Amino acid sequence: MNPEQQSRRKAMADYLKSYSGRPLRLMEVCGTHTSMLYRTGVRALLPNEINMLSGPGCPVCVTPTNYIDKLVEYSFKANTCVLSFGDMLSVPGSETSLLGARARGGHVDFFYAPEQALDRAEKEPETTFILAAVGFETTAPVWVSVVDAVLKRKLRNVKLLTALKTMPFAMDTLCATGKIDGFLCPGHVAVIIGSEAFRPLAEKWGRPMVVGGFTAELLLAALARLVHESSCGRGGLWNEYPSYVRPEGNQKAQAAIARVFQPGNACWRGLGVLRCSGLYLRGKYAQLDAGSYGLDDDHLPDGCRCGDVLTGDINPRQCPFFNQKCTPDHPIGACMVSSEGACRIYCVEGEISK
Amino acid sequence: MCVAYPGKIININGDHANVDFAGSRVKINISMVDAKVGDYVLVHAGMALQKMKQEEAESLTNLFTEVNETTNES
Numbered sequence: 135m136n137p138e139q140q141s142r143r144k145a146m147a148d149y150l151k152s153y154s155g156r157p158l159r160l161m162e163v164c165g166t167h168t169s170m171l172y173r174t175g176v177r178a179l180l181p182n183e184i185n186m187l188s189g190p191g192c193p194v195c196v197t198p199t200n201y202i203d204k205l206v207e208y209s210f211k212a213n214t215c216v217l218s219f220g221d222m223l224s225v226p227g228s229e230t231s232l233l234g235a236r237a238r239g240g241h242v243d244f245f246y247a248p249e250q251a252l253d254r255a256e257k258e259p260e261t262t263f264i265l266a267a268v269g270f271e272t273t274a275p276v277w278v279s280v281v282d283a284v285l286k287r288k289l290r291n292v293k294l295l296t297a298l299k300t301m302p303f304a305m306d307t308l309c310a311t312g313k314i315d316g317f318l319c320p321g322h323v324a325v326i327i328g329s330e331a332f333r334p335l336a337e338k339w340g341r342p343m344v345v346g347g348f349t350a351e352l353l354l355a356a357l358a359r360l361v362h363e364s365s366c367g368r369g370g371l372w373n374e375y376p377s378y379v380r381p382e383g384n385q386k387a388q389a390a391i392a393r394v395f396q397p398g399n400a401c402w403r404g405l406g407v408l409r410c411s412g413l414y415l416r417g418k419y420a421q422l423d424a425g426s427y428g429l430d431d432d433h434l435p436d437g438c439r440c441g442d443v444l445t446g447d448i449n450p451r452q453c454p455f456f457n458q459k460c461t462p463d464h465p466i467g468a469c470m471v472s473s474e475g476a477c478r479i480y481c482v483e484g485e486i487s488k
Numbered sequence: 489m490c491v492a493y494p495g496k497i498i499n500i501n502g503d504h505a506n507v508d509f510a511g512s513r514v515k516i517n518i519s520m521v522d523a524k525v526g527d528y529v530l531v532h533a534g535m536a537l538q539k540m541k542q543e544e545a546e547s548l549t550n551l552f553t554e555v556n557e558t559t560n561e562s
Contacts (some may be wrong), residue, residue, distance in 0.1 A: 166490050191490070219533075247534025249517065269533075272490040275520050278532045279503075321492040325530060325538045378494075378530045378538045384504065387520040474490075 139351065146354035150179055153409035155365040157183045159313060161446050163305060164320035165192030165238045165474025166348060169230060172483035174350035175468060176357065184279075184361060187446030188476035190304050191320050193268045194221045195401045195475045197297045198279040204425065205295060212260035217251045218266035220244040223473045228433045244452075248280045253257035255284075255292045264424050267296040272322040274298055274413055275387040278394045281419050287294045293424035299400050303411035309339040314446060316342040316379060318356055318365040321375045326391075328383025329373040355392030392418050404444035405466065440467035443476050450477040452467030457481050492532035494540060497525050507531060 162168055168188045171177040177186065190196045206227050209216045216232060223232045223244060236242040245251050248265060255263045267277045278481065284292045301303075301323045308314055319332050324345045336343040342363035346356025356374040363370065372381055391413065400412025407430050415423045434440060438460070439453040450456050450469065460466040462478050469475035495507035495514070502543045503519040507529065516529075523529055529536035 164490055193490075249534055270490060272492070272532055272537065275537065276535045277519075279517050279535060280517060320490060322492050322530075322532060322537065325492070332555075377540050377542070380538070384520060384538055386522075390520065 143351050143354055146181055149358050150184065150361060152179065153181055153183055153361055155183065157185065158315045158361060158364050159185050160316050160318065160360055160364065161189045161308065161314045163189035163301065165472065167318055168476055168479050169474055171350045171353060172399065172479055174353055176350060176353045187314065188443065189308065189446060190402055190404060190444045192472050192474040193270055193299065194225055194440045194472040195440065196299065197268060197403045198429060200431040201230045201297050201429045202231065203229065204429060205232055205264065205266055206230060206240065209242045210233045213260055214262045214264060215241040215243060216264045216266065217243050217245055219268065221472045222266055222268060224465060226435065226466065226467045246403040249283065252280065252283055252287065252289060252292065254286065255289050257375060262291045262293065265292065266296040267298060268409050270299055270301055270323050271326040271420045274395065275326065275392045276444055278390045281394050281422060284422060292422065294415065294422050295424040296426040299402065299415035300411050300413065302335060304402055304410045305335055306407055307405050307408060308445060309335060309341060316360050318360055319343050319345045321345060321347050321379065321406040323380045324375065326384050326387050327398060329371060330381045331383065333371045336369050336371045336467055342369055343371050345373045345375050345379050366414045369387060372439040398427065401432060403432050404441035435466050438467040440469045445471050450480040490532065492530045492537060494528050494530050495522055497527050497529060499525060
């Protein structure tokens with residue numbers, strides 16, 4: 135790091151540490167931000183006046199239980215195998231998780247990149263592979279390439295159960311509560327949809343929306359900007375991650391998403407069913423759908439407060455189960471499962487006294 | 489789950505490229521970006537999402553100036 139960067143970083147850190155204006159409730163929407171705010175140590179710098187709330191930006195955490203139930207059901211079907219990102223495996227459904235299903239003889243496996251699943255499908259033509267296509271705008275282009283490859287390779291034994299969601303609708307719902315002073319916008323969603331995608335929200339609700347990156351320096355910059363603008367009461371859009379986020383986003387990816395998917399209603403844990411906030415396979419691609427519509431029932435275990443955590447209404451420590459009945463080894467709610475779930479991050483990454 | 493890392497493109501073969509992540513080489517899909525050998529790309533779940541652009545310096549310098557002014561005022 136050069137001296138200029140160093141002094142810049144110190145100035146941002148000093149500014150945040152010494153903030154003593156009106157108390158601010160700011161939301162980092164993205165689970166990777168929640169995680170990196172801890173790991174970089176930036177969170178520990180913040181005074182009590184800057185209250186960071188974790189948002190609904192962990193795809194696994196917002197996925198309703200009956201989506202998991204449907205995957206579990208598939209895993210017990212003859213000649214069928216469910217493939218998923220590893221994050222999803224321990225998320226509790228209403229009866230069991232995918233890992234639980236596997237322990238009882240269900241066919242479940244995981245992948246790092248979904249394209250790997252296709253090589254396996256080619257080798258095992260007698261098995262139908264159900265891919266758990268979960269994610270936000272960031273991951274949607276990955277699923278486009280999977281869908282294209284399935285058709286190109288003429289794989290008749292691959293289907294997708296989709297739970298793909300789009301962020302601005304969820305943020306609009308959160309803005310409407312009036313409880314949040316400003317947003318650290320999800321940086322990698324913004325890479326795809328563009329920073330300008332958040333401007334209508336900033337203007338509609340008069341809140342600052344700051345697109346931020348994930349390193350210590352970028353987080354300091356984004357938070358300094360967010361605190362500065364929130365404390366001045368200024369709404370607007372700022373992009374503090376311009377190295378990868380263009381105003382217009384990745385238009386090639388947007389066109390690909392629009393070619394393969396169409397918007398539809400989707401259920402978010404904590405927020406309910408939001409109009410047009412989901413992506414579903416369209417047209418000729420719909421033949422690959424494994425029944426993704428209408429998975430709108432969410433049955434949280436009695437007493438689980440994941441829904442309130444995801445909307446920033448409580449912080450994880452305010453849940454009576456936190457680190458007691460619900461731990462990373464024995465999670466009750468999805469937010470304790472995923473490496474991007476607020477509860478797990480608070481539990482694993484440290485005990486900061488707030 | 490939206491984790492993504494920057495890596496440098498070493499060579500390209502159609503829609504795929506070998507990308508160097510601090511010494512580890514991984515084959516990724518580059519069909520969503522117009523990238524050439526030597527470019528840095530942001531990679532998520534085996535796919536390049538965007539090319540890097542050297543732009544952050546200017547924006548950060550502006551913020552630095554503003555924040556300094558605010559701090560001096562208060």
